Amino acid sequence: MDPQRSVILKKSIESVALPLLMLALLYLWGDVRFNYPWWWLAPLAIALRYGLAYGIGAGLVVVFGNFAEIWLLGLTREQPGGEIIGGLIATYLAGLYTTHAQSRLVEANSSLEYLEQRLESLTRVFYVTRLSHSRLEENLLTKSYDLRSALDAIARELATFGPIKERLPQAPLQHVLQLLAYYGRLGTCGVYQVIDNRVSPEPLAFHGLRFSLELADPLITCVVENQRLAYYSVDQILAGETSAYRVVLPMTAADDTMLAVVVVQDLPLLAVEEENLLTLAAMTAFMADAMRAGQLSHAVRQVVPTCPVEFALEWFRLGHLRHVAGVHSSWVLLLPGAQAAADVVDTVLATRRGLDQYWRSPLASAQSGLLILLALSGEGPTQGFLQRINTMCREQLGGDLQQLGWVVQLGQVERGSGAELLQLIEPEG
Structure with a gap:
């Protein structure tokens, strides 16, 4: 059986069996109720462990189990409506918390997996570079x-x-x-x-x-x-x-x-x-x-052949990360105006960060411009990146991007597809 189906089946069995076990124990206790609706502990435990859907399912098992017990055994015990509503609300809140925590955990694990892959790649590149330079120093006269x-x-x-x-x-x-x-x-x-x-x-x-x-x-x-x-x-x-x-x-x-x-x-x-x-x-x-x-x-370069391999790979990775775990990454497109300063691109490239990817002249090889891919950066980090660029431009070139005649466009990486990239660099196409 598929492991994912096995996990779902296990959760479903527990969501039904635990409330029924609680009802059976309460039946054996008889009238000893301690002024507390003990049966609602089972849906609460299921909701805190597996999330909202399983918790509500366990709560419905408790409700229908109580009515079935009264009807089948001919008991005179009444089921108060306020207790049912309160129990379902408590189960809903517990399940909502667990579902939110699980989604945050999935997002964090996906981001960690992405960073581990990038670190592994960068480590290999660094190690090969170190070996290369070491061998080059030792054998410079014999190896061309x-x-x-x-x-x-x-x-x-x-x-x-x-x-x-x-x-x-x-x-x-x-x-x-x-x-x-x-x-x-x-x-x-x-x-x-x-x-x-x-x-x-x-x-x-x-x-x-x-x-x-x-x-x-x-x-x-x-x-x-x-x-x-x-x-x-x-x-x-x-x-x-x-x-x-x-x-x-x-x-x-x-x-x-x-x-x-x-x-x-x-x-x-x-x-x-x-x-x-x-x-x-x-x-x-x-x-x-x-x-x-x-x-x-x-898949990206087939639609946009001029895109560099490293940029296309990172565009695909971050789009997949957004689709799987909802982790945000941003792009920044710098376009020159009619009288734009020419040194802006070199200034921005000098501030390059480790995980970011830069594509120079994405619209046309003859046109100056820069497309920046900011990995794992939402709206806040993107604005901070632009503020840092503007500060550096003011210190070195005498004005921010707008004053230097450059147009800034911002956006989020959604699916990481070639069609999305093509629409970005050729909006009229």
């Missing part, structure tokens, strides 16, 4: 390019592909594998796609001699189950465990979607060390994020 530049070039190549529905693009993955072999000193290795937690036996890319993949190998099984790097260590050799491979790397994006695995059959012993393995893991995760970015942002 740095790691981050190579990864960015492959990420831009991945962005040209449409949504990845079945087979991952082979050409960029071949470049990724060559880069992994170059920096990680890999020998024979291959990239294998993962679909529904199952590894495809056919390689999408390979380096060195081709080999047949053993799907039941313990390293592959470990990586698919745990979504973490696994390697054949000295401890496993001493324990008598066998594996046909040296290292298996998962290509897992920040949203925990495993796209493929990199299976390394041949690796020098000195290359099996922590820094090298962390470098390989960071590179594969970086590429997985790039592939998911192209897939998620494709």
Whole structure:
């Protein structure tokens, strides 16, 4: 049975069983009532635990259960109307509080999940950048390019592909594998796609001699189950465990979607060390994020081809967050007037915050303008952002945005769709 249906069924059974149990206990007590309507404790408990709908349902069970008890057993006890109304009102207030608290909890959890994904992505980018600069300093005379530049070039190549529905693009993955072999000193290795937690036996890319993949190998099984790097260590050799491979790397994006695995059959012993393995893991995760970015942002960029990939991905993420949890995010569009100051865009870009996305010249490449996407910012934070921009413009350029000839448009991200973005940048279309 579906887990969600199981939870609903469990709540429904409790909402009916608990009031009936309370009525049965009161019947066994007889006339001992203590001048308090004890049966209303059951609907109150259900309302505080599960929310308004289940609480009202439990209250109706109490009301009809009382009348049924009087009618079936022939009791002379009367059911006061004020007690029923008061009990239902108390149950309604308790359920309303719980429902409101649950919605706030869902909103907070969704915001936290979004921030964790962004932090994971930013951490990977920072780690790759640090590794790139470290290797560049060490090998500047022998390597003509740095790691981050190579990864960015492959990420831009991945962005040209449409949504990845079945087979991952082979050409960029071949470049990724060559880069992994170059920096990680890999020998024979291959990239294998993962679909529904199952590894495809056919390689999408390979380096060195081709080999047949053993799907039941313990390293592959470990990586698919745990979504973490696994390697054949000295401890496993001493324990008598066998594996046909040296290292298996998962290509897992920040949203925990495993796209493929990199299976390394041949690796020098000195290359099996922590820094090298962390470098390989960071590179594969970086590429997985790039592939998911192209897939998620494709729906937006298909309608607005000029939109940058990072901006389209963030537009999609924040629109989905608004739809799922009601978390507000805003956009700010700066448009130049007839005699607008030209330095405003550079001044605004200098104040860029970590989570925000900026799209320069969104209306036309020849027209100066700026579209700013403010993540997790409602009306209040958006106004504070504009006040900060106006203050900086007055200090550096001698006037606020309006005095400098710039028009400011504000709005909320609703669905994060390409049609919504197109209507924003082309209102007449």
